Amino acid sequence: MSLSWTQVLLVENDADDAGLIRAALSASPGNGSFNVNWVRCLADALERLEQEAVDVVLLDLVLPDGQGIDVFDRIFRAAPDALILVLTADSDEETARRAVQHGAHDYLPKEHADAYWLPRALRYVTDRKAAEQVLRTAEETLFEEKERSRVMLESIGDAVLATDLQGNVTYLNAMAEDLTGWSRGEALGQPLAQVFNIIDGTTREAAVNPALRAIEQDRTVGLAMDCVLIRRDGVEAVIEDSAAPIHDRHGKVSGAVIVFHDSSQSRAVTERMAYMAQHDYLTGLPNRLLLMERLSRMITLADRHHKQLALLFLDLNDFKEINDSLGHIVGDQLLQSVAKRLTECVRASDTVSRQGGDEFVILLAEIEQPQDAVRVAETLHTALAEPHLIDGHEIHIGLSIGISVYPDDGNSVTTLLQKADMAMFHAKSGSQDKQRRFRIGMSSRAGLHSRSPRQ
Known part of the structure; x- marks a missing residue:
């Protein structure tokens, strides 16, 4: 059976005390489970911590080159993940307590640093730290899951409203706030019928509460046809969708969730989804899919207009x-x-697209000669030469640009993109802030270098 070694850094100026501590750990049950390295001063301790990670630091706060809480603070900054146990004499106990307030896991009087107490103290605090880490990891995982769910609910296009078993509102997302006219703070705890006021669009009578149906029948139910939601301000909207029961960890129904949307907005949502499918979410620029479509169309127009x-x-x-x-x-x-700067440098008939990451592609429609593309590239370099002022930072960033021209460098969408990419790679391999026109032979030279696939 292999031993689990605990790496210990002992920072102790007194050789006698250091010897006793090392002997206590080597003689402890577990026989050799502690690997102890001893240094006598703060400078050596900091150097050792810079070179290698340790599990535990046994720290005397009275050293030749530092004393008191400053010694602890410097060790803590150098090894924030290590377990630090302060060794103290009776006269130093107040300082040791301050060290615990600053982040030390505990302190141990030197007279207890024997073969019985010291190993047990170390195992106790290491086990405690491990348990705390497990708890922190579980809390972080739970928080991430809740945050992920919250972001998803806030991001979807449908309104989401949840109730408890009594039919009181327990949650609304932003879309539900907008459709009902109730803010989350005002709606929480209110009866569902007051917040989610629905009627039959034909008879104008109150509609059956879909959440209560879902709870009673323990299944997903659809809203009645022609269901009208009356907002808090009296504005009406035809809605559609469904309600489903919520179950607790034991499988028992604990409430219901209603997912609904304004059916009159369905077309707008469809158009928005189509837009998002063709545009980069971060910059709003056309994405690779839309660029390919426009490039194909522009090739046809270029042929027609010579x-x-x-x-x-x-x-x-x-x-x-x-x-x-x-x-x-x-x-x-x-x-x-x-x-924004790239878009300002080209014509309205041109296309600036983002390919992903830090890569962009610009389609220049109907140029007279290749030199026109070179002049645009020079304009882009000039525009990007000005610093970007972002969040208090003055950021300078340059470009590497590869150029391909139709029909000289290819007559297909894929070929033109590949050759512009090759030319850019050669521009980047040379001096910075330059552009290169594709030329024969680039393919073989670029093939000598391994590049990650582009999205």
Whole structure:
């Protein structure tokens, strides 16, 4: 059976005390389960913590190069995940208590640092820390699941309303607030019939409460046809959808959820979904699907009008470093700022699309000559040279641009995109903030480099 080693860093200036502690741990039951490294001063401890991770720090707060709570604070910053147990003499007990307030797991008088008490103290606090970590992980998992559910409910296009067994409102999402005219704070605890006031659109009589039907029958039920919801302000809307029972962990019905929507908005929702399927959610730019459709159409028009067209494949230089250092929120805002500048640099008849990540593709419709695309690329470099002011940060970011021209570089959508991508890769492999026109031979040279597949 393999041993579970606990890596211990002992920070103790007194050699006699250090010897007793090391002997106590080596002689403890479990025989060798503690691997102890001893240093005598703060500087050596910090150096050791920088080099390797430890499970436990046994820390004397009186050292040659530091004393008191400052010693603990520096060790804690260097090893925030380690379990720190302060070793103290009677005269230092008040300082040890302060260290516990600052984040130490506990303190132990040195006179108890024998082969009986010290190993037990270490195992107690390590087991306690492990239990706390399990609890934290469970809490984080539960929070993430609840947050995921909340975001999903707030994001969907349908209104969602929940009740308890007594028919009192326990939840509304934002869409339900909008359709009923009740805010969540006002609606919680109110009888469902008051918040979800529905009538038969033909007879104008009160409609059967769908939540109570779902609870009584313990099944999903549909709303009656021609059901009208009367908002709090008296405005009426024809609604449709269903109600379903909510079950607790034992399978018993504990309430009901109603999912509904304004049927007059169905067409608008359909149009919105179609738009979202063809546009990037972050920037609002056309996505790859819409770009391919427009490129195919523009090729046909270019042939008809005896014109050329160009694709510019753009990649932001050093975006990953900016995103990692400043965070994804700043990174998203930077992508939005870049998208706005790119759009301002081209004509209304051109298409600026986001391919995903930090890549954009611009379709220049009906150009006279390839040099027109080069001039647009130079305009883009100039526009991106100005810093982006985002959340208090002045961010500089450049472009690598690859250019392909129809019909010189290909006569199909796929070929033009591939060649613009190859040219961009060669531009990026050379000096920064440059553009390259595709030329014969790029394919074989680009093939020497391994690149991750693009979305």
